[in-house]
Amino acid sequence: MTNRLPKGRGAQSDGADTNASHQPVRQVTPGATTLIVYFSRSGNTEAQARTAAQYLGADSYELVVAHPYPVDYRASVDRATRERENREWPALLTADLPDLSQYQLILLGHPIWAMTPANPMRQFLEQFGNQLAGKRLASFATNAGYGAGDTQQVLARLTPASTVVLPNYSIQDVHLERTVSAFKRWLDQTKGESSL
Ligand SMILES: Cc1cc2nc3c(=O)[nH]c(=O)nc-3n(C[C@H](O)[C@H](O)[C@H](O)COP(=O)(O)O)c2cc1C
Structure with a gap:
């Protein structure tokens, strides 16, 4: 991730998604039962993913697209x-996808x-949704102020044999830092047995 604070509508990517200055995140621990799979173009979702991994002591896997989105926001939208x-x-580079059978x-x-959901996550769900069968799932998102759209429905449709345990947690990019405690309260609920 770059030093520049990426948040806000129109945020630039570094041209290599968030990976120009470090390897894509892949943290796999024997015995871990929670995995965070995320995509982030300009770093906001990566910041959330890092918070979640630290708070839950979870493993992490960052999705990487074969061809990074352009640095320019408008060109990425196009x-x-x-x-x-x-x-x-x-297309995603998933040769090093962790063995999902480890995770509940x-x-x-x-x-x-x-x-x-951003196109790379859509691709992940289309490609690997079936491998999530029997698992508990929840999703978190960042947005520029327009909410989560149809995220919950897409998740349910593409993972029919999984249990989606909570409504999506979606937060506006410019509010990430001041809402960490709300995010942690949502993360607390992912540990429970409640399901929708
Ligand atoms: C291609 C593209 C489309 C976007 N569409 C929306 C949208 O429909 N609604 C919204 O609230 N924000 C939209 N955004 C803003 C991003 O969701 C927001 O800035 C997010 O925090 C970026 O996350 P990232 O830094 O992890 O890539 C869009 C951004 C991009 C690049």
Whole structure:
């Protein structure tokens, strides 16, 4: 992740998603039962994912697209729109995806793009949704002020054999830092047995 604070509408990517200055995050621990799978173009969702991993003591896996989105926000929106309209979701580099059978709870983190989960998370769900069968799931998102859109419905539709245990937690990018305690309260609920 870059030093620049990425939050806010129109946030720039560093041109290599958030990975220009470090390897993609892949933290796998023997015995861990919670995994956070996330995508972040400009760092906001990565900040949330880091908070979640530290707070829960969970493993983490960052989704990386084969072809990074452009640095420029508008150019990224244009590409994302084309992909969505053509339903040509971006290829992911998942050769090092952890063995999902280890985990009971999987948290999915992603930005909201066009009022739905960002295209790389959509691709993950299309490709690996079946492998989440029998697991407890919940998702968190960051957005620029327009909410989570149809995230909950997309998650339920693409993971029919999983149990979605909580409503999506979606927060506006500029409020990330001041809402950490609310996010932690949501994370607390992921540990419980309650289901929707
Ligand atoms: C292609 C694209 C589409 C977006 N569409 C929306 C949207 O529909 N609603 C919204 O509130 N924010 C939208 N945003 C803003 C991002 O959701 C928001 O800035 C988010 O925090 C970025 O997360 P990241 O830094 O983890 O990539 C969009 C951003 C991009 C790049």
